Amino acid sequence: MNKTPHYDSYVKILEEELIPAMGCTEPIAIALAAAKAKAALGAVPEQCRVEVSGNIIKNVKAVTVPNTGGLKGIEAAAAAGLAAGREDLELEVLSQVTAEDIRAMHELLETCQFRVVPAEGDRVFYINVTVMAGEHSACCEIVDFHTNITRVQRDETVLFRAEETSGGGEEQTDRSVLSVKEIIEFADCLDVKDVEAALSRQVAYNSAISAEGLKGGWGAEVGKTLRGLYGDDVAIRAKAAAAAGSDARMSGCEMPVVIVSGSGNQGMTTSLPVIEYARDMGASEEELYRALAVADLVTIHQKTGIGRLSAFCGAVSAGCGAAAGIAYLRGGRYDVVAHTIANTLAICSGMICDGAKPSCAAKIASAVDAGLMGYYMYVNGGHQFVGGEGIIQKGVENTIGNVGRLARLGMRGTDEEILDIMVGR
Known part of the structure; x- marks a missing residue:
């Protein structure tokens, strides 16, 4: 049977969409951003600022973050990413957490100053996690969808930025x-x-x-x-x-x-x-x-x-x-x-x-x-x-x-x- 006009695009769409994730994807996206930001900082954060759009707040508020010992909420998701996140695993960022890691999350929630800030503007999906230690800071920004990292920065140095014309850090099939x-x-x-x-x-x-x-x-x-x-x-x-x-x-x-x-x-x-x-x-x-x-x-x-x-x-x-x-x-x-x-x-x-x-x-x-x-x-x-x-x-x-x-x-x-x-x- 002959292939449809957009056969290859349909296959690619399925490949792009059908990906594994552990835990509700909005808190996991926050954990991913936190893990990326910490890796850029290269130190244990003393402060963490989580700027998120309203829909992210809505979808993280009442859900349990996996592999955290039952923690809920934005601060918990960020702490999990900072303490135990594997940034290379994307939406499985919290899939390799140990009991020691869970203790570290709880300790971090006590020792690190977390602040949640509602994002300005009308963007529906926006996450920006900024971490600070001493005189240094680093951030990771995710826009529009859960793995679409658009910026990673340490102090004034931009380590990664997506091209504005591409619509984000990942080019997706139309x-x-x-x-x-x-x-x-x-x-x-x-x-x-x-x-x-x-x-x-x-x-x-x-x-x-x-x-x-x-x-x-x-x-x-x-x-x-x-x-x-x-x-x-x-x-x-x-x-x-x-x-x-x-x-x-x-x-x-x-x-x-x-x-x-x-x-x-x-x-x-x-x-x-x-x-x-x-x-x-x-x-x-x-x-x-x-x-x-x-x-x-x-x-x-x-x-x-x-x-x-x-x-x-x-x-x-x-x-x-x-x-x-x-x-x-x-x-x-x-x-x-x-x-x-x-x-x-x-x-x-x-x-x-x-x-x-x-x-x-x-x-x-x-x-x-x-x-x-x-x-x-x-x-x-x-x-x-x-x-x-x-x-x-x-x-x-x-x-x-x-x-x-x-x-x-x-x-x-x-x-x-x-x-x-x-x-x-």
């Missing part, structure tokens, strides 16, 4: 080439060897943390509660699998996950329901990988118009992506997938993001449920929400565009109010 139609065509002609490494790791990592969450003892045990209350139907297992992964991850589980659109929760929500349906169907590995490619790319496509962080809950996009992947896995192609996406977005596009925390697991379950409802509505009788009803517009790309506009522009004020509520302003 996401505007994504469309639902070509995503389906890409999956149909995909040589799975081209994406096997990324997708096999996604299956292995995300399945493992989901199984850990289902054991119980993590967060509010949303996944375990779903299984206990509603039984063993595949739709229940799909929701529970995704929720259980979030139960564990939001409460400090030290197992890595493979992220999507910069988010572990979105990575698990996108993939685990598809994996559960594939197991139930006895699908082959190749069939699973093609369906996961659809799920991942549909999620990324939606998030491209929304942005990495916003007041719009990313679980909605991921639950929608998972449903698209399930629709494809069960034999649906463009018509079924497009109507599944539109139906899902009509159902739950109003869910807000009020930061990373244990209740994300319940939102994930709701988003997957909406996705499955959207799918089953259409395949059982052709039921659909049509253009002109609310934000739904004829043509799936138009509906995706409307949701991106709603989330990126319409919910700016909502985002500010959420942050004000969370910090008690």
Whole structure:
């Protein structure tokens, strides 16, 4: 079968997006910046200033940082990076922490003066960690996405600066080439060897943390509660699998996950329901990988118009992506997938993001449920929400565009109010 026009770009997008991370990605990004800043300083910091945008504050405030002995918050994330961060491991920066390192983090929180400063301006994703010792200082700046380091500086010497024209420290493949139609065509002609490494790791990592969450003892045990209350139907297992992964991850589980659109929760929500349906169907590995490619790319496509962080809950996009992947896995192609996406977005596009925390697991379950409802509505009788009803517009790309506009522009004020509520302003 002939390759699609943007085949190579789609493969690169999957490679760029499906990367491992340990811990909620916003505190991990702070830890990464702190580790880079300390390496540039070359000394144990006496002071640490963490300048962050509002969405970073929102997503770090209530989540447990892994490998810290249960610490939460911005100062904890920075201290972890300073005491034990491996800057070369990027989003696995805290994956090789020892018991001695954890003691060092707690000591650093006592001896180093930490200050958190809200960033000025309207940039949604901004982190700048500055450390000081004696007469010297160093900083690391991360902008727009979690590993996009744009500046490292020691005193007045700039050690690294991204080119302004490149949009940051990492050149990424143009996401505007994504469309639902070509995503389906890409999956149909995909040589799975081209994406096997990324997708096999996604299956292995995300399945493992989901199984850990289902054991119980993590967060509010949303996944375990779903299984206990509603039984063993595949739709229940799909929701529970995704929720259980979030139960564990939001409460400090030290197992890595493979992220999507910069988010572990979105990575698990996108993939685990598809994996559960594939197991139930006895699908082959190749069939699973093609369906996961659809799920991942549909999620990324939606998030491209929304942005990495916003007041719009990313679980909605991921639950929608998972449903698209399930629709494809069960034999649906463009018509079924497009109507599944539109139906899902009509159902739950109003869910807000009020930061990373244990209740994300319940939102994930709701988003997957909406996705499955959207799918089953259409395949059982052709039921659909049509253009002109609310934000739904004829043509799936138009509906995706409307949701991106709603989330990126319409919910700016909502985002500010959420942050004000969370910090008690």
